[in-house]
Amino acid sequence: MTDTTTTTAGGPTDAQLAAGRRAYELDRAHVFHSWSAQETLDPMSIVKAEGVHVWDADGKRYLDFSSQLVNTNIGHQHPKVVAAIAAQAAELCTVAPQHANAARSEAARLIAELTPGDLNRIFFTNGGADAVEHAIRMARLHTGRRKVLSAYRSYHGGTHLAINVTGDARRVPNDDGDSGAVHFFPAYPYRSYFDSATPEEETERALKHLEDVIVLEGPANIAALILESIPGTAGIYVPPPGYIEGVRELTAKYGIVYIADEVMAGFGRSGKWFAVEHWNVTPDIITFAKGVNSGYVPLGGVAMSEAIYQTFAQRPYPGGLTYSGHPLACAAAVAAITAMREEGMIEHAAALGENVFGPELRAMAERHPSIGEVRGAGCFWAIELVKNRETREPMAAYGGSSPEMNELVGALKAAGMLPFANYNRIHVVPPLNISEEDARRGLAIIDEALALADAHVVS
Known part of the structure; x- marks a missing residue:
């Protein structure tokens, strides 16, 4: 025994x-x-x-x-999530993503309730890195452009494109220089790249720098800008007042898709469902993972605006995953979101x-x-x-x-x-x-x- x-x-x-x-x-x-x-x-x-x-x-x-x-x-x-996974396993362990299933549909509904603005269409992935990969692919197809702007001192995932878009030291051994990624200096008041003395100066100078990069790289070539709403492994350096709003204005001005990376900061981590809500800003796309079901079963996703969705309403989206919206993962998400709300x-x-x-x-x-x-x-x-x-x-x-x-x-x-x-x-x-x-x-x-x-x- x-x-x-x-x-x-x-x-x-x-x-x-x-x-x-x-x-x-x-x-x-x-x-x-x-x-x-x-x-x-x-x-x-x-x-x-x-x-x-x-x-x-x-x-x-x-x-x-x-x-x-x-x-x-x-x-x-968490007992509610553990029970939900067990119940889903007893009913339907897995199903191909071309079929509707209750767990995925309900998870999508709950996430769409939480996202700002009209980000009501949800594409599920296996985690955060492939959420970033697909968000960028969607932006490129939506705009017909290729370049992607991202900040130094950022992290967006370990897959090929995601690590090239990443702006921290882990990118360097993997950077082959042909990913289309263009990096800019973020607003980081403690270690300012702009010799700023105040948060207000940091915002003004960082936004001026970002617009200069956009103009010099050619707005007509830039598909997307991806930015962690509050950078995570890069240092949890909270953007100074006005910076996120300014980024949103610049992306709108130049027709660039704004992707808010909420993989780490999302689902309550910052005291809001999504960190971008601290600035009342609605991006074009949100990428998420991690906290959506606390990692009990791997899950990530892309929440997109109606404009992005309409690009693929009659035109096939050239991408997918075998485990997109996996029932066990989505059941865990439903239970986790419900528990977060109820408790x-x-x-x-x-x-x-x-x-x-x-x-x-x-x-x-x-x-x-x-x-x-x-x-x-x-x-x-x-x-x-x-x-x-x-x-x-x-x-x-x-x-x-x-x-x-x-x-x-x-x-x-x-x-x-x-x-x-x-x-x-x-x-x-x-x-x-x-x-x-x-x-x-x-x-x-x-x-x-x-x-x-x-x-x-x-x-």
């Missing part, structure tokens, strides 16, 4: 721990990991997850302040940002000289770490890590936190339904660990 004795209160069983150790052995023997030098890895084996916690193969519990890859917006093993998760995330994360992180910045800036909204915050506040020298170079950051991340894990770290930043991105008590507990862990970063500050 299998031993199912629980090793810690509410924690994994001995059988789960043994399975986790076996999983690690097989992983090291057979699994090829993304974004990694394979023989340098020592992956954590996760054996159980529940709510805002995960357990490793040693039985240690961690507060998940990463939401994995900022996608488990409703936390782990007030969006409002809770907004309140946490306003009353807990914002005030506590700003107070933390006063105490720790290693913090250059804190910024964010809802459950979507970044702590930018520096060696010198005056020079803003980052704690790790752009595109990499450092011994100092590795030391900090190790301390956070040792204290029982699963953090999200990127370059010189720690991101505060827990599930939207985290309790205020757990949110404050996580911030206290970060606060204590930052003494290590402070030790590396130089005058």
